[in-house]
Amino acid sequence: MGTAIQKKVRQFSATYLIKTVSECFEKIPDHRPNKCIIPFANFPKSAFAMMHQKCDSLLAFDEERLDEVCCHNLEKLYHIKDGIVPSDTRMREVVDPLDPxxxxxxxxxxxNIVQRNGALKGFEFKCGKLKDHYLLPVDGTGLFYSGTCRCDDCCIMNEGKKNEAYYHNILGGCIVHPKQKTVLPLAPEAICKQDGTKKNDCEKAAIRRFLAQVKHDHPQIKLVILLDGLETVVKVTDH
Structure with missing residues (x-):
């Protein structure tokens, strides 16, 4: 096995990684029609902080944001400009319309940070003639289900019937190794109603988009794709 992830490496510190994520949020275009008091990047940064801190709910996070110490910490650690944290209602209104x-x-x-620092070597999987490859298990999971609430991107179950319901799923994958406790998640793929289609999206279609994105983002990484119950053939060259 190669070098494992070492916390002493500066770029593996929580401070550096959170800053990297925050800088990415700064580049998301502001879709709001008018200029507002709250900087647009504060919305995804606040949502990220809420998930990273494992808050019980949006409402719980909304209550914490009123605390001066909490706002100070959010500003310094998550780079939320001026410590202005949006309310739960406003966060839904601004973040929900964003393209996943x-x-x-x-x-x-x-x-890329893991790769540049040589830590990805620690995840190489060798078995017989299989060398310099990485294991990538992929699976889908549910995110949202309701019999009343829906959005334009919701998939629909039992459409037109009394028990009609709405849901969102997601497909995710991580680079793993049997001897590593850490996993390296790749960008997940949303399973939701696609633009211009009336049919529900599905896991089979999502995995094609997912693997195409992985190939585009990390063309040099040789992957062994691990699937369960997907009765489809996925063709992705060079992987």
Whole structure:
């Protein structure tokens, strides 16, 4: 096995990694029609802080943002400009319309950091003639399900029936190794209604988009794709 991830490396510190993610959020275009008091990047940064701090809910995070010490920490650690944290309602209004693709860049940047520092070598999987490859298990999971609430991107279950329901799923993959406790997540692919289509999106279609994105972002990494229950043939050259 190669070099494992070492916390003593400066670029592996939480401060550096969070700053890298925050810089990616700065580049997301502001879709709001009018200029507002709250800088646009504060919205994805606040959402990231909420998830990273493992808050119980948006409402719990909304209550914490009123605390001066909390706002100070959010400004210094998550680079939320002027410590202005949006309310839960406003965060939903601004973040929900964003294309999921806008959130993929941080995943690419973070894996590039691991690769540049030689830590990716620690995840090489060798078995027989298989060398210099990496294991990438891929699977889908549910994100949202409701019988009443929906958005334009929701997939629909039992359409037109009394038990009609709406849902969002996601497809994710991580570079793993049997002897490593750490995993390296790649940018996930949303399973939701695609533009211009009336049919539900599905895991089979999502994995094609996912692997195409992986090939585009990391063309030099040789991957062994691990799937379960996907009755489809996915062709991705050079992987």
């Amino acid at each position: 693709a806008e959130h993929k860049t941080p995943f690419k940047k973070l894996l």
